[in-house]
Amino acid sequence: MPQLTENRHSYLVSSEILLGWKEAGRELNVEFDPVLEVHGLDPLLLDKPTGYLLHEQVTLCLQQIADRFNCGHFGFVVGKHQPAMQLGSVGQAMKASPTVKTALENGIKYQPLYSEGSKHDLVVEHDLACIRRWNTASYDFNTTQMRMLGIVMAFKIVKSLSGANWQPSLVCYSFSEPEKSHEMSRYFGCPILYDQEFDSLIFPAEDLARRVPTSDPQQLQIVLSRLAPILKQKHQHKEYLLQTENFIHQTMGTSRCTLESCAQILRANPRTLQRKLAMHDTTFKQLLLDIRMSSARQYLSESAIDLSALSELLGYQSLGAFSRAFKDVHGVPPTQWRIASGKSSFSRSSSNVQVL
Numbered sequence: 194m195p196q197l198t199e200n201r202h203s204y205l206v207s208s209e210i211l212l213g214w215k216e217a218g219r220e221l222n223v224e225f226d227p228v229l230e231v232h233g234l235d236p237l238l239l240d241k242p243t244g245y246l247l248h249e250q251v252t253l254c255l256q257q258i259a260d261r262f263n264c265g266h267f268g269f270v271v272g273k274h275q276p277a278m279q280l281g282s283v284g285q286a287m288k289a290s291p292t293v294k295t296a297l298e299n300g301i302k303y304q305p306l307y308s309e310g311s312k313h314d315l316v317v318e319h320d321l322a323c324i325r326r327w328n329t330a331s332y333d334f335n336t337t338q339m340r341m342l343g344i345v346m347a348f349k350i351v352k353s354l355s356g357a358n359w360q361p362s363l364v365c366y367s368f369s370e371p372e373k374s375h376e377m378s379r380y381f382g383c384p385i386l387y388d389q390e391f392d393s394l395i396f397p398a399e400d401l402a403r404r405v406p407t408s409d410p411q412q413l414q415i416v417l418s419r420l421a422p423i424l425k426q427k428h429q430h431k432e433y434l435l436q437t438e439n440f441i442h443q444t445m446g447t448s449r450c451t452l453e454s455c456a457q458i459l460r461a462n463p464r465t466l467q468r469k470l471a472m473h474d475t476t477f478k479q480l481l482l483d484i485r486m487s488s489a490r491q492y493l494s495e496s497a498i499d500l501s502a503l504s505e506l507l508g509y510q511s512l513g514a515f516s517r518a519f520k521d522v523h524g525v526p527p528t529q530w531r532i533a534s535g536k537s538s539f540s541r542s543s544s545n546v547q548v549l
Contacts, residue, residue, distance in 0.1 A: 203247065203460075204247070204248040204249070204308075204309035204310040204329055204330055205245040205246065205247065205248060205308070205309050205310070205457065205458065206245065206246055206247075206248045206251060206308045206309065206310045206311075207242070207245060207246075207279070207281075207307060207308060207447075207449055208238050208242035208243060208244050208245060208246050208449070209242045209279045209447075209448070209449075210242075210246070210251055210275075210308075210342075211234070211238050211239050211242050211246075211251070212239075212242060212274075212275050212276060212279065213271045213272065213273070213274035213275035213276075214239050214271055215239040215240065216274035217267065217270040217271040217273075217274055220270055220274070221262065221264055221267070221270060223258070223262040223264065225258045225261070225262070228254060228257055228258050228261060229254060231254075232250055232253060232254040232257075233250065234246070234250070234251070234254055241448070242448060243448045243449065243451065243453075243454065244448075244449055244451065244453055244454040244457055245449065245454055245457045245458060248308070248309065248310025248311075248328075248329070248330070249310075249330065249332060251310075251339070252310070252328070252332065252336050252338075252339040253332075253334055255267065255268055255271070255338040255339055255342065256334065256335050256336065256337065256338045256339070258338075259337070259338045260335075265337075265371030265372045265373070266341065266371045266372065266373050266374070266376065266377060267338055268337070268338030268339060268340070268341035268342035268345070269341050269342070269345055269376070269377050269380070271338075271342055271345075272341070272342045272344075272345025272346055272348075272349070273345060273380060275345075275346065275349070277346075277349035277350055277352070277353045279447075280300070280307050281306075281307060281443060281444050281445075281446060281447045281449070282303075282306070282416055282419065282420055282442065282443050282444070282445065282446075283299070283300060283303045283304065283306055283307045283420070283443075284300075285412070285416050285446075285506065286299045286300075286303060286413060286416045286417055286420060287299055287300045287350070287354065287405075288354075288405065288407040288408075289405075289407065289408060289409045289410070289412040289413035289416060290354075290405050290408060290413055291404065291405060291408045291410065291413075292401065292402055292403060292404060292405060292408075293351065293354050293355050293400060293401050293402070293403045293405060294315075294401035294402065295405075296354050296405050297315050297324065297351070297354075297401070298315065299417070300313075300350070301313050301314060301315060302424070303420050303424055305424065306420065306423060306424060306443045307443075309329060310328060310329050310330070311326060311327065311328055311329055311339075311343055312326070312327055312328075312329055313325065313326050313347065317398050317401070319398070320397060320398050320399070321362070321395055321396070321397065321398055322395070322396055322397070322398040322400065322401055323393050323394070323395045324347050324351070324393060324394045325391040325392070325393045326340070326343045326344060326347060326391070326392045326393065327391065327392065328340070337368045337371075340366065340367065340368065340392045341366065341368075341371075343392065344364060344366070344392050344393070344394060345380075347394050348361065348364075348381060348394055351394065351396070354403075354405050355400060355403050356403070356406065359396075359400065359403075360381065360382035360383055360396075361381060361382070361383050361394050361395060361396040362383055362395050362396050362397060363383055363384055363385075363386065363395040363396075364377075364381050364383060364384075364385045364386070364393070364394055364395070365385070365386045365387075365389040365390075365391060365392065365393045365394075365395065366385065366386070366387050366388075366389060366392050367388070367389055367390065367391060367392050368387065368388070369387055369388055370385075370387040370388075374387075409496070409498075411495055411496035411497070411498075412492075412496055412498060414495075415488075415491055415492060415495060415496065419442045419443075419488075420442070420443065422439075423439040423442055423443055426439065432469075433459065433461075433466060433469035433470060434469070434470065434473045434475070434480075436455075436458075436459055437455055437459075437466070437470060437477065437480055438480060438484065440454075440455045440458055440459075441455075441477075441480055441481055441484045442484060445481075445484065445485065445488070445506075445507060445508050446505065446506050446507060446508040447508070450481065450508055451477075452466065452467070452477040452478075455477065482518070482522070485507045485508070485509075485518070486518075486519065486522050486523070488506075488507060489503060489507060489515075489519060489527065490530075492506075493527055493530060493531045493534060494531070494534045500512055500515070500516075500527055500528065503515070503527075504516075515527070
């Protein structure tokens with residue numbers, strides 16, 4: 194990992210952006226591990242991404258793979274193989290939102306908590322809606338592949354929110370038309386315009402009113418109550434304890450919720466962070482447990498969330514692991530705690546929602 198400094202070229206992105214790269218290499222029959230290593234990217238991250246990477250580092254590597262193997266649509270192929278909605282708590286807020294419009298607004302508002310390297314906005318004019326994307330920093334090299342990938346990611350997010358039958362009206366890219374552009378047009382299910390002002394996704398404005406199938410107002414209220422203060426404090430100077438707590442809240446349930454990843458975000462050495470936390474008589478592990486248990490109590494008492502889904506949301510490997518941890522802290526398993534809290538009588542209709 195290169196030394197991180199607080200400047201416009203130190204924007205971070207979750208290493209989950211590397212998901213789909215290996216599958217893209219197989220589809221295109223290219224072996225790009227040497228290129229990864231040149232850019233300081235461990236090939237093992239393709240299978241198990243952890244922590245954060247420099248947005249500039251990933252963007253340049255993506256572009257150089259495309260250039261080296263003469264694959265002008267590499268970013269598209271990567272995006273095609275990526276899972277949708279790998280956004281941690283931000284993704285949870287989007288999935289729990291009532292409509293596509295609200296989900297996109299929440300995603301755009303809280304995106305800085307997931308990735309610092311790009312920005313989006315939502316523009317509605319007459320009967321069309323437009324999601325526009327651009328890189329936060331201006332780089333001195335070609336960024337076509339990252340921009341290509343970014344729109345595919347946005348497409349998959351909107352599709353997951355709107356339903357499998359959704360498709361855009363038009364895709365616009367600010368770069369020139371690559372080879373095999375017909376594959377991209379077929380994938381999006383609509384025409385693509387190139388050399389446009391913005392990279393964007395255009396679709397009927399009426400689609401914004403679609404109900405999100407996983408909508409859950411109780412879970413949305415809980416997630417937003419935790420994200421809002423984090424976003425407010427993000428650009429303010431904060432001491433390490435509060436920063437670490439905020440980091441855990443926003444990454445809990447993802448592979449990024451580690452001491453090492455937190456240190457990356459804070460531009461600190463892990464040992465330094467450990468020492469700072471020790472000054473408050475705590476550790477990263479203890480803070481993680483405390484926040485997991487606090488979140489568990491809130492979900493158990495204020496929502497009808499399924500226990501298996503709750504254990505996954507909190508980042509436990511299994512329901513058994515969550516139950517044991519909860520019992521160790523509270524003396525009773527989560528089911529019994531929920532009954533004692535008086536919240537076990539949620540109606541079947543109120544709990545019949547798809548789980549995050």
